[in-house]
Amino acid sequence: MRILFRASLPVLCLVVALAGCRKTILATAQSSATAGPAVTTKAAVAPAASIAPAVPEAQKSPATAGFQLTGEVTRGQRFEKNVGSGLVFRLEPFAGEDSGWTIGLVPASEPFPASLDCIGPVSEPLHGSNKLSIDPAQASIVNGRTYWTPDPREFYFVSNASDCKPAWDLANVAYYPSKLTDQEREQASEKLFQIRTGHGTFKVLDSKLTASPEKKPGVVEWLKFDLQLAFASAPDVHGSSGPGAAKSGGIREIDLERFLKARYAEVQPDLENLEQECGPGEQRIRGIKVIYGDLDGDGQDEAAYEGFTCMSGTAGVDFFGVLKRKPDGKLTALPIEAERKEFKGRRNLNEGLRGHLSLAVESGRLVEIFPVYPAGEPNCCPEGGERRFVYRWNGQVFVLDDIIDVPPEKSGS
Numbered sequence: 001m002r003i004l005f006r007a008s009l010p011v012l013c014l015v016v017a018l019a020g021c022r023k024t025i026l027a028t029a030q031s032s033a034t035a036g037p038a039v040t041t042k043a044a045v046a047p048a049a050s051i052a053p054a055v056p057e058a059q060k061s062p063a064t065a066g067f068q069l070t071g072e073v074t075r076g077q078r079f080e081k082n083v084g085s086g087l088v089f090r091l092e093p094f095a096g097e098d099s100g101w102t103i104g105l106v107p108a109s110e111p112f113p114a115s116l117d118c119i120g121p122v123s124e125p126l127h128g129s130n131k132l133s134i135d136p137a138q139a140s141i142v143n144g145r146t147y148w149t150p151d152p153r154e155f156y157f158v159s160n161a162s163d164c165k166p167a168w169d170l171a172n173v174a175y176y177p178s179k180l181t182d183q184e185r186e187q188a189s190e191k192l193f194q195i196r197t198g199h200g201t202f203k204v205l206d207s208k209l210t211a212s213p214e215k216k217p218g219v220v221e222w223l224k225f226d227l228q229l230a231f232a233s234a235p236d237v238h239g240s241s242g243p244g245a246a247k248s249g250g251i252r253e254i255d256l257e258r259f260l261k262a263r264y265a266e267v268q269p270d271l272e273n274l275e276q277e278c279g280p281g282e283q284r285i286r287g288i289k290v291i292y293g294d295l296d297g298d299g300q301d302e303a304a305y306e307g308f309t310c311m312s313g314t315a316g317v318d319f320f321g322v323l324k325r326k327p328d329g330k331l332t333a334l335p336i337e338a339e340r341k342e343f344k345g346r347r348n349l350n351e352g353l354r355g356h357l358s359l360a361v362e363s364g365r366l367v368e369i370f371p372v373y374p375a376g377e378p379n380c381c382p383e384g385g386e387r388r389f390v391y392r393w394n395g396q397v398f399v400l401d402d403i404i405d406v407p408p409e410k411s412g413s
Contacts, residue, residue: 066228066229066230066231067083067084067227067228067229067231068226068227068228068229069081069083069226069227070205070224070225070226070227071224071225071227072222072223072224072225073091073101073222073223073225074221074222074223075093075099075219075220075221075222076093076099077091077093078090078091078092078093079091079101081227082108083105083229084231085159085160085161085231086107086108086109086160086161086162087105087106087107087108087118087157087160087161088105088106088107088108088110089104089105089227089229090103090104090105090106091103091104091134092104094135099136099219099220099221100133100134100135100136100220101133101134101223102132102133102134103119103132103133103134103153103155103202104117104119104132105117105118105119105157105200105229106118106164107161107162107164108161109161116164116165116168117164118157118158118161118163118164118167119132119155119156119157119158119200120168120171121158121164121167121168121170121171121192122156122157122158122167122171122192122195122197123155123156123157123262130150130280131150131153131154131155132153132155134148134204134220134223135220136209136218136219136220138150139207139209139220141209141211146207146209148204148207150283151203151204152201152202152203153201153202153203154199154200154201154202155199155200155202156197156198156199156200156258157197157198157199157200157229158195158196158197158198159196159197159198159231160196163195163196166195167192167195170188170189170191170192170195171192173185173188174186174188174189174192175189198229198230198231199229199230199258200227200228200229200230201226201227201228202225202226202227203225203226204223204224204225205224205225205226206223206224207220207222207223207224208220208221208222208223209221250300250301250325251292251300251301251302251303251323251324251325251331252292252301252303254325254331256288256290256303256305256323257288257290259331260285260288260305260307260319261283261284261285261286261288264284264285264309264319267321267323267333268319268321271309271319274309274310274311277310277311278309278310278311279310282310283310284309284310285307285308285309285310285319286307286308286309286310287307287308288305288306288307289305289306289307290303290304290305291303291304291305291359291360291361292304292361293361293364294364295322295324295334295361295364295365295366295393295398296324296334296393296395297364297393300324300325302322302323302324302325302334303322303323303324304320304321304322304359304361304366305319305320305321305322305323305359306319306320306357306358306359307319307320314354314355314379315354315355315356316355316356316357317355317356317357317358320357320359321333321334321336322334322336322366322398334393334397334398335396335397335398336366336391336397336398337391337397337398337399337400340400343400343403346403349389349403352372352373352374352384352387353370353371353372353373353387354371354373354379355370356370356371356379356382357369357370362390364392365390365391365392365401366390366391366392366393366398367388367389367390367391368388368389368391369386369387369388369389370386370387370388370389371384371385371386372384372385372386372387372405383408384408385405385406385407385408385409386405386406387403387404387405387406388402388403388404388405388406389402389403390402390403390404
C-alpha cells in the first residue's frame with residue numbers, strides 16, 4: 001500500500017481562534033471523543049518532603065513573555081518556584097520510598113498536595129504518558145552517560161492561575177462522557193480554546209543515579225534541570241477580542257503542531273482509537289512537519305502537514321493532509337482523492353514504492369514524493385530515484401494531475 005492514511009473525508013470545519021490552535025469539537029466527531037473518567041489531577045502525597053534550596057531568580061524576557069530557570073533537587077525534596085501569573089512551578093517527590101518527581105504548574109494558592117494543575121486541561125491526552133514525571137525507569141546508562149526519555153519534555157499550560165479551574169470544568173464537559181448533548185460539549189470546547197495557554201519545556205541537564213543490582217538505574221539521588229516557560233503575551237493571542245478578530249489572521253498564526261497532536265482524531269476520524277493502540281508512555285502523534293503555500297489559488301496560504309503516529313513502521317509518515325483557514329476563522333480540512341489504480345492509461349502506479357512519503361508545495365500544487373526501490377535495496381538506500389504525484393485543487397478535492405518519475409542522480413567521476 002502506497003499510503004496508510006488519506007485525508008479523503010468530508011470537509012471538517014474546525015473553529016480556531018487567533019494564534020492558539022483553538023477550536024470546537026465537531027458534532028460529527030463528538031462520538032469519537034476519548035473515553036475516560038472526569039479528570040481532577042492530584043499529586044501523590046510525599047511524607048515530610050523538604051524544600052529545595054532557593055535558586056537564582058528566573059530570567060524574564062519582555063520580548064518573549066517567558067521565564068527561564070535552572071534548578072537542582074535531591075531525592076525526597078520538593079522544588080517550588082513562583083513563575084508569575086499566579087502560578088508556581090513544582091517538582092513533587094514521589095510518595096514512599098520511590099525516587100522521582102511529578103512536574104506541575106499550580107496556582108500559588110493551592111496548598112500541598114496540589115489538587116489542581118494548569119497543564120492537564122490544555123494538553124494532549126496524558127493517559128499513560130510519562131512526560132510529566134521524572135522516574136528512574138526513564139533513564140538508561142550507556143558508556144557511563146545517562147540518557148533520559150523523553151528529553152526534553154514539552155507541555156502546554158493555562159497561562160493564568162485564575163483560568164485553571166474553569167479550564168478543567170470545560171475540559172471535563174468537552175472530552176469525557178456525560179449526558180450533555182453534542183452541542184453543549186461543542187460549546188464547552190469552543191470556550192476552552194479561548195483560554196490563553198503557554199508552552200513549557202523541561203530538560204534534564206545532569207543527574208546522579210544509583211544503579212540497581214541488575215545494573216539498571218534504581219534511584220535518582222540528584223537532578224539538575226532547565227525550565228523554560230513561554231506565556232501568552234497579549235489578551236487576544238489565544239482567543240478572539242471581538243467579533244471580527246479571527247477574520248484578519250492567516251493560518252501561519254496558528255500553532256498547528258500542537259493542534260494536530262491534540263486533535264488528530266477530529267482531523268482524521270480513523271485514528272479515534274489511537275490512544276488505546278499506542279503503548280504506555282508513547283506519543284500518539286510525533287514528528288509533525290508543516291509547510292505552507294497557496295494551494296487553491298485564493299491568494300492565502302494553506303498548510304500541508306506530515307507526521308508519524310505511534311503505529312508508523314518502516315514505511316514512515318502515516319499522518320498527513322491539508323488544512324485551510326477560512327475568512328471567518330474556521331479551519332477546514334481539504335480532502336485528497338483516494339488512490340487511483342490507473343492514471344492516463346498508466347497502471348502499477350505504486351510499483352517500486354514502500355512508503356516514506358514526504359510532501360512539497362510547488363507552483364501551487366500539492367506534491368507527494370516517494371523514493372523508488374527498483375529491486376531488493378534496504379529501506380535506507382533506494383536506488384530508483386523518486387516518483388512525484390502532483391495534485392491540483394478542483395474546487396472540491398485535490399485530484400491527481402500528473403505523475404513524474406525523477407531518475408536517480410548520477411555520481412560524478
